[in-house]
Amino acid sequence: MPEKSKKISGPTRRIAVVGIIIAILFWLYEPLLHLYLIGRLGSGELVSQIFPPDLNELWMRLLIVFLIVFFSFYVQSAVNKLRDAELRLKEYMDVSGSILIVLDGDCNVSFINRYGRDLLGYNEEDVLGKNWCENFLPERLREYVTRVFNAIKSGEEGPFEFHENHIITKDGEERYILWHNAALRDAKGEFTGIVSSGMDITEKRRMEEALRERLDELERFRKATVGRELRFAEIKEENLRLKAELEKGGGLKGGPDKGPGV
16 A cells, blocks of 8 residues: 555655746746846846845745745645545445446446456456457447447437346356446536446356246146146046946846846
8 A cells, every 4th residue: 555655646746846946947037037138147146136135025036936835735735635535446446346347438448446357357457448348248249239338328328227248258258247337428518438337147147047947847847747637637537437338338238137048
C-alpha cells in the first residue's frame, strides 16, 4: 500500500514545484522584463528591482507569491486525495465477489477488477484496451453481443439491463455469466460506455441442466411405468374375462344333461 501511494502521489509533486517556479518568475518578472527591453541593468538597479524599496509594492509581491504557492500546494493536495480515493475504490472493486467491468464507447475494456481478471486468467495489461466482444466471447456469440452493446448505446438498455451469456477464458473454458448492465453518459447525455457487474453462474446452470435431465428421465420412466400398469390391468381384465367364459363353457358340457348311457 505505501508503494502504491508513493506511485500515485509522486507525479503530483510537480504541481507544487511548478507553483514555486511560477512564484519565483513572478517575483523576477520586472527585472527580467527590464533586462529584456533595456539590455542590461546596473547592479544597484537590479537589486532595487528584485527587492523594491516601496513597502507596499514589496508586500503586494509577497502576497501574490504566497497565494501562488498556497494554491499550487492546495491543488497538489486535492489531486492526491482524488488519486487516493480512486485507489481505494479500485481496491474495493478488487475484493468484490463478482466481475466488474467498464467498456468505453467502442466496446474496449477500460477497467476490470481482480475477480474478473482471475476468472478470465489474464493479467490486467492483457485485458485493458482490448475489444471485449472480439477477445473474450465465444465466436458464435460475438455478433449477438455486439448488437446488444449497440442497443444499449442507442438508448435501448431496458431489455438488456439483465443479460446472460458465455465468456471464454484464456484456457478456452466457457463460463456462463449473469450481467447487470448500465449505460454511462456524460453531462450532455452522450454515451461514453457501459459498466457491468457479472455473476458467474456456471455451476448453478450445470446443476440446473443436470436436474432438468434427471426430471426428464423420471418423467419418461413414469410414463413407461404408467403404460405398463395400464397394460397389466388390461391383461388382468382379459384373463378374468376368459376365465369366466371357460368356466361358463365347462358347465354346459358336463353334469346331468348327458342323458342315459348306451
